[in-house]
Structure formats: structure tokens, C-alpha cells
Amino acid sequence: MNFNQRLLTAFIAPAALFVAGLAASIWSLAQTQSKFDHYITTEQATASGLQDMYAHGLQMGQALRNILLDPNNPQALKNLEGARAAFDAAYTATQAAAAGTPTAATLAPLAGLRAEQAQAQDKVLALAKTSVPDAVLMLNAEETPAWRKLRGELLALGKTSKELSSQTHEAVNADADRARAVALALALLAVSVAVLLGVMVRRTLKREIGGDPAAARLALRRIADGDLSGATPPVNDADSLMGALAAMQTSMRNLVGQVQASSVGIEAASQEIASGNQDLSARTEQAASNLEETAASMEQLTSTVRQSADAARQANQLA
Structure with missing residues (x-):
């Protein structure tokens, strides 16, 4: 893995873990919200419906007793009818809330118990029109026992619903705690x-650079300005940037030394060449002078030979 890949990993890996933690938290939150909504619309709604039915049952009993106290009181009859309708509405709503749950089957007996109580209430109302004492006897003989059975069933169901609601609430809280723990674990x-990769990247940078990046920048700036005499920071790894920089400075310093030595040799050779050129010029002038003297001697010799030839020819003619 090269440096760029390690650097990308150092940024991508923690980000991926954070995203995974966020996704897990969102998913857990959605699941918890779904369970909580189910709890509100089923267990909580069922418990509330049972409480409402119990309250309306008490209202029916109170209204029925008010009727027996004053059979001509229309408000008492109106209150009874309202309580009966409210009980039936609460039962219907509770059945709808518990549909599809184990609680739905436990609500079925309430319909029979309520019907039995309603029949007893109708008998009491019918007798109240003709004989209040007989209506009271009917109330004690049939309506009150019917209500007690219905009330007992409502209380038992309410207790069971409360326990189930408590269990569901605890389960929802446990899921929320578990989701928080998972999110916290992923965050940690x-x-x-991130810390581990940061340390690894720091070590990689230190190994690749070989020292403080600021020191490397200053050394490069000094070399770029032509100063090769300064000392580079201590280097532990010759393969690092600082090691290569120190090696480059040493090589450039040696190269400059070689160039200086070569320039001295070139200067000496130039002086020797200049001296040789002067000596050659003097020798050339001397040779030219000698050639001129030789030419003059040759002309003189030629003249002498010509004179000798003329003398010989004249001698031949005289002979």
C-alpha cells in the first residue's frame, strides 16, 4: 500500500465506521419507534380501553341506582344510556386495537358478560316502571352479580394488560439501550x-519525510538559494526525503568542488596555452627572419652563378 492509499484509508475508514454507526443508530431508532408505535396502538390502547370500560361500568351502576331512587328522573336514564353506549364504543375500540394480538382472544368473553349485564339492566328498568322494590330485588339478584363478573374480568384483563404493557415498555427500553450501546461502540x-490510523500516518510521514516538514522546507529553500554550506537536520533513514535532501546537498557540494578544481586546471592550462602561443609567435618571427636571410643569400648565390656562367661563356668564345 503506497502513501496515498494509506492516507486515503486513514480518512475513509473512520468515516465509513461513523456512517455505519449512524446507519445502525437510525435503523435501531426506526425499529424502536416501530415497536413503540405498536405499543401505543395495541398494549397501551388496550389497557386504556379496559380502564374506560371499567369506568363506564361504574357509571352505569350509579345511573341505574339513581333511576331506582327517582324513576321519573330523565337525566338518570339519559346518563345510563350514555354510559352503556360509551361502554360499547370502548369495547369496540379495544377490540380493534388488540386485533392480531394474543390479547384479542381474551376480550371475547367480555361480550357475553356485558350482554348478561345488559339483560339484567333491562329487567331492572322494566320493573322500575311498576315496582321499585321488585326492581331493587332484581338489581341485587341479577344485575349486581352480572356486573361483578364483568368487573372481575375487566380487572383481570387490566392486570394482564398492565403486565404486558410493562413488559413491552421494558423491551422497548432495552432495544433503545442496546441501540445506544451499539452506536456508542461503533463511535468508540x-x-x-481514527487514532490508530492517525498514528500510523504520522509514522509514515515521519518515515517518508525523515523529520519535521518545516525543517525540510527550510533546507530546500536554502539549497534553492544556492547555500550548500548549511547543515541538514539529523537523518535516521537515508531513504527518507530528508535523507535524499542531505545526499543531494552532499553530491551538489562535491560537484561544485569538482567544478572549482576543474576551473583551476582550466585556468592553468589557459595560461600555458597563452605562454605557448607567445613562444610560438616569437619562433615564427625568427623563422621568417631566417627565411628572409636565406632568400637574400639565394639571390646572391644566383647572381654569382650567373656571373660565373657568363664568364665561362666568354672564355669559351675567346678560345
């Missing part, structure tokens, strides 16, 4: 990975 893991 992401932080740990």
Missing part, C-alpha cells in the same frame, strides 16, 4: 481506528 471503534 471509529475514534480508536
Whole structure:
């Protein structure tokens, strides 16, 4: 893995873990919200419906007794009818809320118990029109026992519903705690990975650079300005940037030394060449002078030979 890949990993890995933690938290939150909504619309709604039915049952009993106290009181009859309708509405709503749950089957007996109570109430109302004492006897003989059975069933169901509601609430809280724990664990893991990768990247940078980047920048600037005499920071790894920089400075310093030595040799050779050129010029002038003297001697010799030839020819003619 090269440096760029390690650097990308150092940024991507923690980000991926944070995203995973966020996704897990969102998913857990959605699941918890779904369970909580189910709890509100089923267990909580069922418990509330049972409480409402119990309250309306008490209202029916109170209204029925008010009727027996004053059979001509229309408000008492109106209150009874309202309580009966409210009980039936609460039962219907509770059945709808518990549909599809184990609680739905436990609500079925309430319909029979309520019908039995309603029949007893109708008998009491019918007798109240003709004989209040007989209506009271009917109330005690049939309506009150019917209500007690219905009330007992309502209380038992309410207790069961409360226990189930408590269990569901605890389960929802446990899921929420578990979701928080998972999110926290992923966050801690992401932080740990980020710290670990940060340390690894720091070590990689230190190994690749070989020292403080600021020191490397200053050394490069000094070399770029032509100063090869300064000392580079201590280097532990010759393969690092600082090691290569120190090696480059040493090589450039040696090269400059070689160039200086070569320039001295070139200067000496130039002086020797200049001296040789002067000596050659003097020798050339001397040779030219000698050639001129030789030419003059040759002309003189030629003249002498010509004179000798003329003398010989004249001698031949005289002979």
C-alpha cells in the first residue's frame, strides 16, 4: 500500500465506521419507534380501553341506582344510556386495537358478560316502571352479580394488560439501550481506528519525510538559494526525503568542488596555452627572419652563378 492509499484509508475508514454507526443508530431508532408505535396502538390502547370500560361500568351502576331512587328522573336514564353506549364504543375500540394480538382472544368473553349485564339492566328498568322494590330485588339478584363478573374480568384483563404493557415498555427500553450501546461502540471503534490510523500516518510521514516538514522546507529553500554550506537536520533513514535532501546537498557540494578544481586546471592550462602561443609567435618571427636571410643569400648565390656562367661563356668564345 503506497502513501496515498494509506492516507486515503486513514480518512475513509473512520468515516465509513461513523456512517455505519449512524446507519445502525437510525435503523435501531426506526425499529424502536416501530415497536413503540405498536405499543401505543395495541398494549397501551388496550389497557386504556379496559380502564374506560371499567369506568363506564361504574357509571352505569350509579345511573341505574339513581333511576331506582327517582324513576321519573330523565337525566338518570339519559346518563345510563350514555354510559352503556360509551361502554360499547370502548369495547369496540379495544377490540380493534388488540386485533392480531394474543390479547384479542381474551376480550371475547367480555361480550357475553356485558350482554348478561345488559339483560339484567333491562329487567331492572322494566320493573322500575311498576315496582321499585321488585326492581331493587332484581338489581341485587341479577344485575349486581352480572356486573361483578364483568368487573372481575375487566380487572383481570387490566392486570394482564398492565403486565404486558410493562413488559413491552421494558423491551422497548432495552432495544433503545442496546441501540445506544451499539452506536456508542461503533463511535468508540471509529475514534480508536481514527487514532490508530492517525498514528500510523504520522509514522509514515515521519518515515517518508525523515523529520519535521518545516525543517525540510527550510533546507530546500536554502539549497534553492544556492547555500550548500548549511547543515541538514539529523537523518535516521537515508531513504527518507530528508535523507535524499542531505545526499543531494552532499553530491551538489562535491560537484561544485569538482567544478572549482576543474576551473583551476582550466585556468592553468589557459595560461600555458597563452605562454605557448607567445613562444610560438616569437619562433615564427625568427623563422621568417631566417627565411628572409636565406632568400637574400639565394639571390646572391644566383647572381654569382650567373656571373660565373657568363664568364665561362666568354672564355669559351675567346678560345
